[in-house]
Amino acid sequence: MKIEALAIDTHPRNSWKSFDLGCRMAMQWWWPLYGFMLCSTLPFFLLFTLLSPEYGVYLLWLLKPWFERGLLYIHSRQVFGQQVSVVEALKAWQSQIKVYWLASITWQRLSPSRGFDLPVAQLEGLRGEKRKARLRLLHQTTDDNSFWWLLICLHWELFITFGLLMLVNMLIPLGFEWNIAEAFYSESNLILIAYNVCWYFALVLIAPLFIGGGFAAYLNRRILLEGWDIELGLKKIRNRWSAKQISLLVILVAGLMGYAADAPVAYAQTNELEQATEELATDPEEPQLSEDALKKHTAIKESLQEILAGPPFHNKEMVRDWRWTGWKWESSESEEPPDLSGWMGVFAVIAKFAEVILWVLFISIIGWLLWLSRHQLAKLLNIKVDLKKQKVDLPAFSRHEKQQGLPSDIPAELDALLEQQAYRQVLSLLLVSSLTYLYEKHDLSLTESMTELECLAEIRSKVQGESLRFMTSLIQLWIDLAWAHRWPNAEKMAELCTQWQQVFLTVEAGETP
């Protein structure tokens, strides 16, 4: 065991502080810990839930100490500075379970100090009476809170389970009737599985913290019993001393020059500062400072800043705003260019243009979003968009015949169609043209999905007089033709066409002389 390699600070703590340290350790090494926990438990969880949604999780709960062995393995290696990957931990896992494999899931399962005792068996490899004696020694303190730590973790596991269920419950939309309390007592499998999944997440979240806390408490107990921090400190003293023996003269000279130089300078300058502030304070009636004192003051301030920037101070600087730090890739080009032959060359070419491609993509996405939200933007900027210029959203029924827009001379077109007795086309053309006209004039709100009668109702609410009467008869005729296949006679059609001309063309003519 090399305590020089320890990745934690070794000062003695009380048990609560060591649990906190355990949490910090678990968070620091979260990737291997949670990676291992998910990889090892997920297959078992799925299997047990499949076997029995009701009791499977209890089996997983019973086997939990086995998974904790792997977590302790990771913690114990990382604490001595050895990086452990998830795969390594999974490989080593099996060998870690061997000691007390049965005891840990049977009579030791409910041990109140499970997390604290585990390292003695698993890491120290003690068994039987020896293990018991060791545990007695480790527990021989008034500051033994390992049982409380277990209780706390157990309760947090429950609270997190319910918390996650509540979170799901909160996120369910209002219209969806589901009462968590009712569902909890019902015998539905779905809620059972939801409960199992939430419990599983809580288990995965808590286990590394629990083991980390227990392990940190164990380490802390050993630090207290064996004085690891003192050993490290004494070793440092000896190293410094022996280094001093070798180059006593050098250190002496350097020490005299470097070490002694700092303090007197600082002292002298603070003296000067005191003098200056005294000078400033002595004449309160004269707010105008003498130029000499002011100069002295700024000079002292500057030198104080210099001292503060020097070695005894840490000079941590916290920057809270964004600032330009220059083109980073300019400096990186000075590094050795990587090997770009064969396939890598293709990727290099792609990479070269990747930035351009990404920017183009980015700008076009922004442009597309702007185009999609153009109406909202126009509203926001108070620009009046001419809505009439937009395409009319005509009801689907009116476009019975596929048309390429309205013909320029509608009456001529109508006459031609009448001669061919293409009444469907005539009616369609009449409908489209008159609806378009009414839409522009009266601001109808038409949608594609409207039926004939809905359309008529909309017209009735906005339009009166001759146009309404015409539209009523037109739509009635259309319904007869389209739905009842009642073929209109020629006179009726001709009459409708002239009516249309009267209603729409004369008004138009009157409006725009």
Place this chain on the structure above:
Amino acid sequence: MIDNRYALETPEGIDIMLTPAGIGVRTMAFVVDLLIRGVVLFAASMALQFTGNMGQGLFFILLFCIEWFYPVLFEIYRGATPGKKYFGLVVVYDNGLPITLPGSMLRNLFRSIDILPFAYLSGFVAILCSKQFKRIGDHVAGTMVVYQDTPSKVEHFTVDELPQITLSLTLEEQQTIVAYAERSQSFSEERLQELANQLEPMLECRGEEAVIKLKAMAAGLVGKV
């Protein structure tokens, strides 16, 4: 180096080591506070049950006041709630100064966020993710909960003779030697000698003699001789 302590550098260039309190001890403190509040409310409900509707109204007013102002009042007058006091915790601002009314109000009002969605789940996650173990209310108010350490006693050891060794030691090294003497009672005799043997080339002796010499040095450092 992973440490649960947090170094607060003062303008004088001195590091004040604060130890933020994490999940375990704060859960315990919360439970103690919950019990205290529960007892008070239970007593109040017992006393008020004979006064009919008005008593019920008074009870709810009391409930409101205790729920919201119990932590605030204790924090601004005593530094921490009784539960936290029991576990040696104290609430301070980020700069180590004692908490005042605005900070305390803010951090306790935000309990209603921390408690979401159930039983302080968001507070739990926030504490885990923060190096200073801050829940959301602590982040908002710029406060933290730290351990209030009692100074250790230096009475564990006595020496008869003055140390015969003169070494120039830095502050850290002096602290190590004093800690050795202070904690010597918790080490076994073998371990004490093993530790003292580390300094064999300087002390020019081993074993028991080295232990005595090292303790004498510590006594000299704390001014006991």
